[in-house]
Amino acid sequence: MLFDRYAGKLMSLCQRYARDYEEAQDFLQLGFIRIFEYLHQYRGEGSLEGWMRRLVARVAIREISKRKWHLDESSIPAAQQPVEDPAVWSKISEEEIHRLICKLPEGYRLVFNLHVIEGYSHEEIGELLSIQPSTSRSQLLKARRLLQSLISNQMNCVKV
Amino acid sequence: MKHESFDEWMRQKAGAHEAPVPADAWEKIAGKKKKRRRFLIWWWIPLAAGIMVLGYGTWRYTGITRGDKQIATADKKNNDKQKAGTTGLQDKPTVTVKQQQAMLEKQPAQTSDNNHSERDIATAVPGEFAKGKTAGKKTIQKKVVNRIGSNKTNDPATIVKAPLKEITDATEKAQTALLPEDKRNNRDTVSIQKMPEERVGHDVATISAPEAAVVKEWTIDSVYLQPENLATAVAAKRRQTYFAELYVSPFLPFQQVTQNKVSRVQEMPLMKNEFVSSRIHSKPQMGWSGGINVGKQLNARWQLMTGVQYSTFSEKISMEGREVITHYNIVQRMVSQPGGPVLVNDTVESYEYGTRQIEALNRYQTWSIPLMAGYRLMDKRGVSLQLQGGVVVHIARRYQNNIVGEFNTDDAGKRSSAAVAQGLDLHAGMRLMLHPRSRLRVFAEPAIRYSIMPTQTSDMFERKRLHQLGLSLGLQYGF
Numbered sequence: 001m002l003f004d005r006y007a008g009k010l011m012s013l014c015q016r017y018a019r020d021y022e023e024a025q026d027f028l029q030l031g032f033i034r035i036f037e038y039l040h041q042y043r044g045e046g047s048l049e050g051w052m053r054r055l056v057a058r059v060a061i062r063e064i065s066k067r068k069w070h071l072d073e074s075s076i077p078a079a080q081q082p083v084e085d086p087a088v089w090s091k092i093s094e095e096e097i098h099r100l101i102c103k104l105p106e107g108y109r110l111v112f113n114l115h116v117i118e119g120y121s122h123e124e125i126g127e128l129l130s131i132q133p134s135t136s137r138s139q140l141l142k143a144r145r146l147l148q149s150l151i152s153n154q155m156n157c158v159k160v
Numbered sequence: 161m162k163h164e165s166f167d168e169w170m171r172q173k174a175g176a177h178e179a180p181v182p183a184d185a186w187e188k189i190a191g192k193k194k195k196r197r198r199f200l201i202w203w204w205i206p207l208a209a210g211i212m213v214l215g216y217g218t219w220r221y222t223g224i225t226r227g228d229k230q231i232a233t234a235d236k237k238n239n240d241k242q243k244a245g246t247t248g249l250q251d252k253p254t255v256t257v258k259q260q261q262a263m264l265e266k267q268p269a270q271t272s273d274n275n276h277s278e279r280d281i282a283t284a285v286p287g288e289f290a291k292g293k294t295a296g297k298k299t300i301q302k303k304v305v306n307r308i309g310s311n312k313t314n315d316p317a318t319i320v321k322a323p324l325k326e327i328t329d330a331t332e333k334a335q336t337a338l339l340p341e342d343k344r345n346n347r348d349t350v351s352i353q354k355m356p357e358e359r360v361g362h363d364v365a366t367i368s369a370p371e372a373a374v375v376k377e378w379t380i381d382s383v384y385l386q387p388e389n390l391a392t393a394v395a396a397k398r399r400q401t402y403f404a405e406l407y408v409s410p411f412l413p414f415q416q417v418t419q420n421k422v423s424r425v426q427e428m429p430l431m432k433n434e435f436v437s438s439r440i441h442s443k444p445q446m447g448w449s450g451g452i453n454v455g456k457q458l459n460a461r462w463q464l465m466t467g468v469q470y471s472t473f474s475e476k477i478s479m480e481g482r483e484v485i486t487h488y489n490i491v492q493r494m495v496s497q498p499g500g501p502v503l504v505n506d507t508v509e510s511y512e513y514g515t516r517q518i519e520a521l522n523r524y525q526t527w528s529i530p531l532m533a534g535y536r537l538m539d540k541r542g543v544s545l546q547l548q549g550g551v552v553v554h555i556a557r558r559y560q561n562n563i564v565g566e567f568n569t570d571d572a573g574k575r576s577s578a579a580v581a582q583g584l585d586l587h588a589g590m591r592l593m594l595h596p597r598s599r600l601r602v603f604a605e606p607a608i609r610y611s612i613m614p615t616q617t618s619d620m621f622e623r624k625r626l627h628q629l630g631l632s633l634g635l636q637y638g639f
Contacts, residue, residue: 003186008178015179020425025182032189094177101174116167117174144163147170153505 003032006049010056016101016113017060027063031056057118061128064110092151100150108143111136116144209551210531217458405453405465405603407634413444413473413626422479430488435516437481444626447473453530457638463534468527469552475522483516518563525558530587546591548605554583584613589632601636 011028018024035052042051104112110129114120115136122133122140129136422440426433448471455465486509493506532550539545589607596602609628 003189007181007185009175011181011185012174012177012179016174019427022423022425024179025185025188028181028185029189029192033192092173094173097170097173098177098179101170117171144166148166153507 002035006052007032009049010052012098013053013056013113013117014060016098016109016117017057017064019106023063027056027060030063031059034059054118057114058128061110061114064106065129092154096154097151100147100154103150104143104146108139108146111139112143112147115140213464213531213533217456217462217464401457402639403455403457403463403465403601403636404639405455405467405634405636406451407453407603407605407632408448408450409471409605409607409630409632409634410446410448411471411473411609411628411630412446413475413628415442415444415626422481430490432486432488434484434486435481435518437479437518439480441478443476443478445474445476447471447524447628449630451528451530453532455532455534460539461536463536463546465530465532465534467530469530470525470527472523472525475524477518477520477522479518479520481516481518483514485512485514486510487512520561520563523560523562525560526554526583527556528552528554528585532587534591542595544593544595546593548587548589548591548607550587552585552587552609554585557583582613583611585609585611585628591632593636599638601638603632603634603636605632605634606630607632 007028010031011024014024014027014031015021018027031052034055038055042048101109101112111125114125114128115122120128122136125131125136126133131139422438423434423436425435449469450471451467451469453465453467455463457463489508489510491506491508492503494501495504530550530552532548534549535547537545537547587607587609589605591603591605593601593603607630609630611625611627
C-alpha cells in the first residue's frame with residue numbers, strides 16, 4: 001500500500017518543514033490527500049517517491065506561507081569551526097541528522113530542505129517562498145555553516 | 161568538507177530517514193478524504209438547487225412572456241382597427257353566430273391541427289367587457305385548444321391564433337400585469353360566451369367579422385386590455401419586475417459544536433512555549449451583516465434575488481490548560497581532546513510547568529453570496545408579508561485571533577489570515593414590507609440561518625458550526 005510504503009519517509013520530510021509535531025501531522029495528511037487526488041497525473045517520469053516528495057514539499061510550503069514566518073537570525077547560535085574528519089561524520093546517524101535539521105531556524109531550514117534535499121534551484125525557491133534568489137543563496141550558506149557547526153557540537157557532546 | 165559533498169551526504173542521510181508515523185494517521189487521512197467527498201456533494205447540492213430555482217423562474221417567466229405576446233398581438237390588431245377609423249369594438253360591423261358558423265363550416269379542411277379542432281364560434285360583446293364586466297349569468301365556458309386555425313391567416317372568419325409579433329415592452333408588461341393569476345395559467349384556453357337575452361336582446365352577439373381571431377382572444381382577456389387600464393398596468397408591472405435592496409442585519413451567532421482541544425507552540429529565541437488546553441469556553445458576541453441584493457419579481461408572488469453580503473462578529477474564548485516553557489541555555493563545557501581539554505558550547509534545556517489561563521478574542525469577517533427566493537403571502541393596503549428562503553454561500557473569510565495579555569506578539573499574539581473559504585448556511589425568514597412610496601419599500605425580516613457546512617480557514621483551530629439569529633432592516637427600490 002502506498003501509504004505504508006512511503007509514510008515514514010514523507011513524515012520525516014514533513015517534520016523537517018514543520019515547526020512542531022502536530023503541524024507535521026497536518027502536512028502529512030494534506031500531502032497524502034493531495035497525492036491521492038493527483039496520482040492519476042503521475043506519468044512515470046522519474047521515481048514515484050521523488051514525485052510524492054515534491055508534492056508534499058509544495059503542500060508544506062503552501063501551508064507555511066499561509067502563516068507568518070520570517071528569517072529570524074537572532075536565535076541562531078554562533079557557528080563553530082566544523083569538524084573535518086570524515087570518520088567523525090560517518091558516525092552520525094540519520095536520526096541525529098534529521099533532528100539537527102529540525103533544529104535549524106525556520107528560514108534556514110526551508111531553504112536548506114528545498115535546495116539540498118529536494119533539489120530545487122534558488123530561483124524556484126525564490127518563487128516558492130517569495131524571496132530573492134540571492135537571499136535564498138545566503139540563507140543556504142548560513143544554514144550549511146550552522147548545520148555543520150551543530151554537527152560538530154553533536155560530535156563533541158557525544159564524546160563527553 | 162566541501163559544499164557539494166556535504167550536500168550530497170546530507171541528502172543521502174536525510175532522504176533515507178524514516179520518521180515514525182502516528183498510528184491514527186491513515187484513519188485521519190481516510191476521514192478527510194471522505195469529508196472532502198462529502199464536501200463536494202454538499203457543494204453541488206445548493207448549486208444544483210440554485211440552478212433549478214433559476215431555471216424554473218426563467219421557464220415560468222418566459223412562458224408568461226410568450227402568452228403575453230399572443231394577447232398583445234390581439235390588442236395591437238384591435239388598436240390598429242381603431243386607428244383605421246372605427247370608433248371602438250361596439251361600432252365595428254357585426255356578424256351573427258349563424259353567419260360565423262356558416263363561414264367556418266365552409267373551411268373545414270383549413271384547420272391546421274385536426275386533433276384539436278373543436279370549432280366553436282366566438283360570441284362576445286366587447287362593449288360589456290370594456291366596462292370590466294363579464295357577459296352575465298348565462299356565460300358558458302368551453303375550452304378550445306389554441307391550435308385551431310387556418311392556413312389563411314388573413315381569413316377573417318377563421319378562429320386562428322394570432323401570429324407572434326414583437327410589440328412594445330410596455331404593452332407586453334401591461335398585459336401580464338393585468339392578468340389575474342388564474343388567467344395567466346390558462347392562456348391557452350378560449351372561453352366561448354353566450355350573452356344574456358336581456359342585454360343583447362337576441363341570441364346573436366355582436367362581433368367584428370374581420371376580428372374573429374382577435375375577438376377569440378378578447379373573450380378571455382379583453383377586460384384586462386382596456387386602454388384606460390394600460391398606463392396603470394405598465395407602471396404596476398414595471399414596479400415589480402426588477403428591484404435592488406440594501407440592508408443591514410444585526411445577528412446573534414450561536415454555535416452547535418464546541419472545541420475539544422487546542423494546542424499551540426511558540427518558538428522564540430532560546431525558548432519554546434507549549435500550551436495544551438482541553439477546557440475551552442467560547443462565547444460568540446453580537447455581530448452584524450450588510451449587503452446589496454438585486455432581484456427579479458417573477459410574478460405576483462414569487463421573486464428571486466442574489467447579491468453580496470459582508471458579515472462580521474467576534475467570539476470570546478477562554479482557555480485553561482497546561483503550559484510548558486522550555487529554556488535553552490548555552491553553556492560551555494570542558495571536553496577532553498587528544499591535544500588536551502578544550503571548551504565547547506553546549507545547550508542545556510530547563511523546563512517550567514504550570515497552568516495558564518488564556519483569554520482570546522477571535523474575529524471573523526465573511527463575504528458571502530446569498531441565493532434567495534421569496535414568496536408573497538399577503539399584500540394589502542401597502543403592507544406585504546413574504547416568506548424568504550435560500551442558501552448563503554460563504555466564499556471568503558478573514559480570521560483574526562488576538563490573545564489578551566500575550567507577552568510575545570511576534571507570532572502567536574495576533575494571528576490573521578484571509579482565505580478563500582467554503583461554507584454554506586440555510587436561510588429562512590419572514591419579511592414584512594411597507595410601501596411608503598410607489599417604488600420604495602421598507603422591510604424588516606427576522607431570520608434564522610442554519611449552518612450546514614461550517615466555514616474554515618487555514619489558521620482556525622477547528623471548524624466552527626455557527627448558526628445565526630438575526631433581524632434584517634433594509635430598503636428596496638423597484639425598477
